[in-house]
Amino acid sequence: MAKVYFSAGLREFTGGVSQVQVQASNVRRLVAALDDMFPGIGERLSEGSSVAIDGEILTDADFESVPEDAEVHFLDILQGG
Amino acid sequence: MALTEENPGYKWVGTRPIRPDGLEKVTGKAQFGADLALPGMLYGRIVRSPHAHARIVSIDTSAAESMPGVKAVVTGSDFPDLAANGAHPSAIDVSHNAIARDKVLYDGHVVAAVAAVTREQAAAAANAIEVAYEVLPHVLTVDEAMAENAPLLHEGMITKGVEPTPEQPSNVASRLTHERGDLEQGFGEADVVVEQEFTTKPVHQGYIEPHAAVADANSDGRANIWCSSQGHFQMRADTASVLGVSQGTLKVTAAEIGGGFGGKTVIYLEPIAVRLSQRAGRPVKLVMDRDEVFRATGPTSGTRMKVKMGVSNDGKLTAAEVWMAFEAGAYAGSPVGAAGMTVLAAYDIPHFLVEGYDVVCNKPRVAAYRAPGAPQAAFAVESVLDELARGIDMDPIDLRLANAAVEGTQAAYGPKFPRIGFVETLEAIKEHPNYTTELGPNQGRGVAAGFWFNAGMSSSATVHVNENGTATVVTGSPDIGGSRQSMALMAAEELGIPYESIKPVVADTETVGFTDVTGGSRVTLATGAAVVDACRIVIEDLRARAAKTWDVELDQVEWVDGQAQHVEGSQPPLSLNDLAAKSARTGGPISANASLNARGVGAAFSTQVCDVEVDPETGVTQVVRYLTAQDAGRAISPDYVEGQMQGGVVQGIGWGLNEEYVYDQNGNMENPSFLDYRMPVASDLPMIECCVVEVPNPAHPYGVRGVGEVGIVPPMAALGNAIKDATGVRMTELPMSPIKVLEALNEQSD
Numbered sequence: 001m002a003k004v005y006f007s008a009g010l011r012e013f014t015g016g017v018s019q020v021q022v023q024a025s026n027v028r029r030l031v032a033a034l035d036d037m038f039p040g041i042g043e044r045l046s047e048g049s050s051v052a053i054d055g056e057i058l059t060d061a062d063f064e065s066v067p068e069d070a071e072v073h074f075l076d077i078l079q080g081g
Numbered sequence: 082m083a084l085t086e087e088n089p090g091y092k093w094v095g096t097r098p099i100r101p102d103g104l105e106k107v108t109g110k111a112q113f114g115a116d117l118a119l120p121g122m123l124y125g126r127i128v129r130s131p132h133a134h135a136r137i138v139s140i141d142t143s144a145a146e147s148m149p150g151v152k153a154v155v156t157g158s159d160f161p162d163l164a165a166n167g168a169h170p171s172a173i174d175v176s177h178n179a180i181a182r183d184k185v186l187y188d189g190h191v192v193a194a195v196a197a198v199t200r201e202q203a204a205a206a207a208n209a210i211e212v213a214y215e216v217l218p219h220v221l222t223v224d225e226a227m228a229e230n231a232p233l234l235h236e237g238m239i240t241k242g243v244e245p246t247p248e249q250p251s252n253v254a255s256r257l258t259h260e261r262g263d264l265e266q267g268f269g270e271a272d273v274v275v276e277q278e279f280t281t282k283p284v285h286q287g288y289i290e291p292h293a294a295v296a297d298a299n300s301d302g303r304a305n306i307w308c309s310s311q312g313h314f315q316m317r318a319d320t321a322s323v324l325g326v327s328q329g330t331l332k333v334t335a336a337e338i339g340g341g342f343g344g345k346t347v348i349y350l351e352p353i354a355v356r357l358s359q360r361a362g363r364p365v366k367l368v369m370d371r372d373e374v375f376r377a378t379g380p381t382s383g384t385r386m387k388v389k390m391g392v393s394n395d396g397k398l399t400a401a402e403v404w405m406a407f408e409a410g411a412y413a414g415s416p417v418g419a420a421g422m423t424v425l426a427a428y429d430i431p432h433f434l435v436e437g438y439d440v441v442c443n444k445p446r447v448a449a450y451r452a453p454g455a456p457q458a459a460f461a462v463e464s465v466l467d468e469l470a471r472g473i474d475m476d477p478i479d480l481r482l483a484n485a486a487v488e489g490t491q492a493a494y495g496p497k498f499p500r501i502g503f504v505e506t507l508e509a510i511k512e513h514p515n516y517t518t519e520l521g522p523n524q525g526r527g528v529a530a531g532f533w534f535n536a537g538m539s540s541s542a543t544v545h546v547n548e549n550g551t552a553t554v555v556t557g558s559p560d561i562g563g564s565r566q567s568m569a570l571m572a573a574e575e576l577g578i579p580y581e582s583i584k585p586v587v588a589d590t591e592t593v594g595f596t597d598v599t600g601g602s603r604v605t606l607a608t609g610a611a612v613v614d615a616c617r618i619v620i621e622d623l624r625a626r627a628a629k630t631w632d633v634e635l636d637q638v639e640w641v642d643g644q645a646q647h648v649e650g651s652q653p654p655l656s657l658n659d660l661a662a663k664s665a666r667t668g669g670p671i672s673a674n675a676s677l678n679a680r681g682v683g684a685a686f687s688t689q690v691c692d693v694e695v696d697p698e699t700g701v702t703q704v705v706r707y708l709t710a711q712d713a714g715r716a717i718s719p720d721y722v723e724g725q726m727q728g729g730v731v732q733g734i735g736w737g738l739n740e741e742y743v744y745d746q747n748g749n750m751e752n753p754s755f756l757d758y759r760m761p762v763a764s765d766l767p768m769i770e771c772c773v774v775e776v777p778n779p780a781h782p783y784g785v786r787g788v789g790e791v792g793i794v795p796p797m798a799a800l801g802n803a804i805k806d807a808t809g810v811r812m813t814e815l816p817m818s819p820i821k822v823l824e825a826l827n828e829q830s831d
Contacts, residue, residue, distance in 0.1 A: 005495060008258035012244055052496035056780070057682055059538060073495035076257075076418045080536045080601020081286075081343025081449040081790055 002070040004034065010074060013041035027051055028062040030072065049074040093573040094783055097720045098580050101565045102337070114293030114309030114336040115368045122295070123152055125357050125367040126203035127350075128193040128210050129377060130185035133443040133748025134219035134232065137183060137192065141211040145195055148209060150202035153360035155353065156193045157182040161325035168322070174412040176323045178446050179352050185214070186234055186411035187445050188749045189376030191349075196357040196365045219443040219748040223385050223406040226252040226442040234411060234441045252441045254413030257421050259435040259493060267400025267432025271391025273472035278387045279461040281797075281815040282741035283380040283408060286450050287732070287760050290339025291374045296354035297364040302326070304355045306333045311345040311559055312598025317590050323352040331355070334589040335559040342732070343449030344379055345561075346598045375753035379448025380742060382407040382415045386461040392469045396483040400432040401425055405458065407439060410446040415439045416454030419534075422494035423794075424458035427503060427532040427686065428484040433493060443748050449600060451729060452533040452790035456736065456797060460815065463529035463798030467805065477528045477802070478511045481688070486532075502712030502776030502786075503530070503686035509710035509772045510688045516708075523694050524705065525807025530688045531794025535787035536601025537679030541594025542611035544572065544619050546671035550658030551582040554615075557596030558608045559587055562789050563721030567605045568612050570717050571783060575616035577643030578657055594676045602787030605717055606778075607679035613782045614675035626667040627655050681780020685791040687711040689730065693803040700823030702738055702804060704765075709795075710772040714786030719773060722788050727769040729792025735761045737797035741816050 001021040006014050014020075020037065024030035035042025045051075050059045052073040058064055059077065066072065105111040142154045157180045163173045180191045193210050197203040218232040225231060233250055240247050242256040268274055294308040310316045313333040321328040338345065350367040357365040369378070386405040392398050403424050407415035417437040425433055470477040485507060486492065488500045510516055510528065520526060543555040554572045558564050565585035573580040596608065624638040627645030631638070631652045638645050644654040664671050692706035709726050716722040739759040743751045752758045777784025801812045810825040 007495060008260050009242055012242070055497045055499045056680065057496070057534065057537075058678075058680060059536075060678055071496065075422070075495060078419050078422075078534060078536065078601070079343075079346075079416065079449045079453055080534075080598075080603065081346075081451040081453050 002030065002066050002072050004030070004072045007074070010041065010044070013038045013044060024066050026062070026066055027064045030066050045074050048077055050077055091574055093570045093580050094715070094717050095719060096570065100563065101569060101585055102560065111337040113290055113339055114307065117295045117307050117336065117366070119295065119297055119364040122364040122366055123196040123198060123361055124200045124203045125194055125196045125354060125365045126207040127191055127353070127367065127373065128207045128212070129373070130181065130188060130190040130192055131749070132185055132214055132216050133188050134217040134234070135185050135214035136217060137181060137185060138213040138215050140193055142193065144211070145206040145209040148202065148206045150198035151195055151206045152198070152363060153196040153357045154193065154210070155356045155360060159356055160323060160352070163322070172322050175319055175348065178412055179323050179348060187443050189373065189445060190411070191353070191377065194353045194357060196361050220252065221442055221444060221744055221748055222383065223408055223440045223442065226440045227406065234443065238441065254409060254439040254441060257418055257437045259421055260433065261493070262432030264400055264402055264432050264434055268391045270393060270399040272394040273469055274389065274391040275465050275468040275472060276389035277465055277468070277813055279464065279813045281384045281457045281460060283383040283444060284736045284740040285375060285380040285758065286340070286342035286344035288340030288342060288344060291369040291371060292345070292349050292378060293368040294350040294354045295364060295366045296351065296358040298355055298358035303330045304358065306331060306351055306355065307336055308333065308351055309336050309338050309345060311338070311341040311561060311600055313559065313590055314557060314595055315346060315598050316348055316351055319348040320351040320355065323348065324355060332589055332591050335587055338559055338561050341561045342451050343453060343600055346600050347379060347448045349378055371755060372753045375758065376750050377445055379410065379446050381450035381453060382409065382447050382457065384408065384457045386457065388461045388465045390465050390469060392473055394473050396473060396475050396480050398428055398430045398484045401430050402433065403435045403462070405437045407437065407454065408444060408447065409439050409441050410444045411441060412446045413439055413441060415447055416449070418454070420454030420458040423455040423532050424462055425493040427486055427530055429486055429490045430484070430493065435493070444742070451732065451793040455531060455533055455794045456733065459529065459531045459794045460797040460801065463795060464801050464811070464813070467527070467802040468811065478507050481530055482507050498684065500776065500779055501684050501686060502774055505774045505776055506686050506688040506710040506712055509774050510690050510708060513708055513772060515706055515770065516690055518706065520692060521694065523697060523807055524692055525695070525803045525805065526690060526692050527799045527802030527806055528688070528690045529795035529798035529802060530686065531791050533602065533685045533791040533794060535606065535682050535685050536603040537607050537682045538597040538601065538603055539676070539678050540596045540608040540611040541674065541676040542608060542615045543593060543672065543674045544612065544615040546619060546657065546661050548661055550578065550656060550661045551584065552576060552578065554583055554585045554612055555588045555593050556608050556612065557588060557593040558604045559599045561599050562725055563718055564599065564604045564608065566721060567609060567717040571609050572612055572616050575613055576620065576657065577640065594674065602685065602789040603679070606682065606781055606785045606787050607677070609717070609783070609785055610679055610781065611675045611677050614677065615673045618673035618675060619671060622671055622673065623657065623660050626660050629667055630655065681778060683714050683778030683780065683786035685712060685786050685788065687791045687795055689795040689799045691799045691803050693800060693807055695804055695807045695822060697826060700819035700826065702800070702817060702822060704734060704767055706767055708770045708772065709792060710774055711788060711792055712774045712776050712786060713788045714778040714781065715775055715784035716773050717783060717785060722773055723771040725788045726771045726792045729790070730769045730796050731761055731766060733793045733796025734766065734800065737800040737815060737817055739816050739818060
């Protein structure tokens with residue numbers, strides 16, 4: 001299962017939980033699974049986050065594969081200059 | 082100077098040919114935003130608020146409308162109420178920033194616009210528009226905006242990211258935190274702890290070309306826009322949103338651009354030009370003057386920051402605590418989020434807490450500026466690191482080497498780093514002769530480092546092979562930093578034909594697939610990957626055509642040095658020219674498209690060392706020597722890479738020593754011109770020496786990381802650290818202008 005880590009800003013949705021393990025084949029299913037666990041977090045993750053899977057930061061990556069033992073972080077979307 | 086991990090034997094990548102846009106620019110033929118003229122075109126003029134914060138009581142346009150030559154007048158009431166339509170809050174902010182509705186929120190905020198036959202008529206009519214204001218109290222800094230009972234810009238603004246959710250509105254849009262470990266334990270393990278507070282002022286990107294747009298609206302609801310922007314697809318989307326029309330009704334063409342640095346990712350003139358054109362039935366041109374650029378387009382944030390860090394005597398950082406508040410200007414959206422993520426990212430620190438606040442105030446809405454948020458954050462942290470190095474009597478580069486993030490380090494913002502080149506940039510500086518050059522009287526040396534993520538995002542490219550074997554490479558990335566040359570070099574490398582045979586073109590929104598903005602140091606990586614993909618599709622096509630010509634299987638054909646070769650050498654090679662000339666016989670024109678959401682973004686690091694000389698009588702700081710080392714991944718176009726590195730440093734020097742927005746007590750900007758807003762010029766500076774470090778990004782076909790932003794992250798701290806070395810004084814406020822340095826020197830002597 002993938003290990004999903006929540007930044008301090010996301011922990012308001014998780015009741016303070018900082019890390020969970022989730023089985024999901026891609027990012028969209030991962031977000032859906034997290035929303036089942038922590039209602040409301042799905043919209044926040046879908047609208048305002050990039051995702052880092054094993055260190056690689058991706059945007060709009062709904063169908064990106066999530067490897068079995070992946071380390072997943074959700075990050076604020078960044079603006080570059 | 083370049084440090085390269087490997088020599089891949091490229092023929093074109095890494096060379097320094099003549100830039101494709103050079104001739105037109107030096108001969109004055111290049112068409113910038115203000116250069117376009119259309120038959121019957123009118124000239125527009127914007128009416129701007131003279132107040133920092135005021136309610137619009139009434140706008141009387143009747144006198145202006147009856148003046149000679151006036152063809153159209155618009156105010157906020159001519160644009161849809163996005164709030165009533167349930168639009169996303171960020172879209173409402175974009176709309177209200179483009180033209181005010183009920184309130185003006187900063188000096189320079191747009192309240193109306195006119196279009197007339199001549200510039201003079203437009204200016205006279207703009208002056209005749211009567212706006213009645215109810216002036217409101219204003220706030221200009223994070224301290225004023227966060228104070229108890231501060232005047233509110235947005236009465237419905239409830240701070241996000243705070244538990245429990247506040248019941249009362251404030252000027253704080255959001256709060257963020259990043260934390261790890263146990264701060265008390267971390268500081269308990271430290272032998273030296275340094276705690277300091279820093280402030281920075283808003284600074285402008287300072288692009289030489291002011292914003293400009295021409296709109297030509299048709300009676301069928303469609304409109305063409307030509308504008309100076311970093312992303313014409315973004316301009317199309319935001320303009321359509323403000324106008325309340327479908328994106329498909331707008332065609333946007335990117336003009337040549339005279340600098341952007343993040344500041345031209347935002348719409349200002351475009352929707353107003355379209356609406357004026359619709360009202361007048363004629364094309365309308367709007368061009369800002371420098372006063373308008375300063376007063377009404379986004380600078381980057383002024384800030385207040387507090388940093389506390391601890392280190393053990395062996396040079397290991399044990400803990401860090403960072404508090405930062407960033408001015409967002411009139412609407413939420415400062416780069417404090419990126420600042421919070423970057424502030425400690427370069428180092429492996431076991432215990433930390435980062436807390437950030439996004440704060441609105443009565444200044445122009447901030448816009449992106451190279452590595453948004455990171456330079457301010459680095460000024461604070463890299464200054465404290467310098468104090469820590471002094472506290473344990475350790476070389477400042479050795480301190481950074483002892484704590485530098487490497488592959489596998491858990492970044493402070495979350496994920497583990499892939500292969501990165503921070504250590505290589507530190508070592509490059511340490512090994513360079515500049516680092517040990519003897520200093521003269523009143524001189525000092527400062528070191529600082531910086532990190533930036535870089536970005537990927539969406540890009541498209543089309544490659545056409547012309548009948549004579551040359552190729553046209555079409556992208557949707559406005560060229561602000563040499564991307565056309567980089568695209569041509571990669572295409573030449575892929576196709577195996579001379580660089581001079583490639584024509585790189587930036588196409589409009591109806592001619593090439595969607596492409597995100599030229600920002601985030603992403604174009605060479607992402608659009609470059611799309612170009613490479615398109616070239617590889619073309620090559621597969623060419624191999625198939627050669628196989629057809631020779632009546633052999635596809636696997637009998639390989640593409641080498643710009644020609645199809647039979648693997649056993651039984652056929653004479655077919656060049657691209659040969660295949661292109663007979664393309665009709667083998668299937669028709671040769672062309673390919675590629676679009677992608679880029680993967681494999683490679684982070685960027687820069688380490689810089691500067692030597693300054695401080696005049697103890699005047700406080701003037703002269704930069705006498707400057708060296709920057711930056712990991713480019715792979716320098717596709719070394720000339721442009723060095724230009725980006727040098728440009729970032731020069732802007733950082735201006736930010737560090739001179740530049741600042743100055744406001745009077747009424748909230749009016751006092752220095753909206755290049756005479757009073759002092760940016761460095763060539764005669765102020767030594768040659769900025771570059772050391773291009775190449776630690777290839779393994780996820781990109783040519784190892785690209787992106788180079789446009791990180792160079793501006795370290796300079797302010799490097800300068801402050803050098804001033805400390807020269808004088809013994811720690812400067813904690815930007816800019817470190819002569820008067821402030823002199824005051825600090827005087828306080829020291831007292």
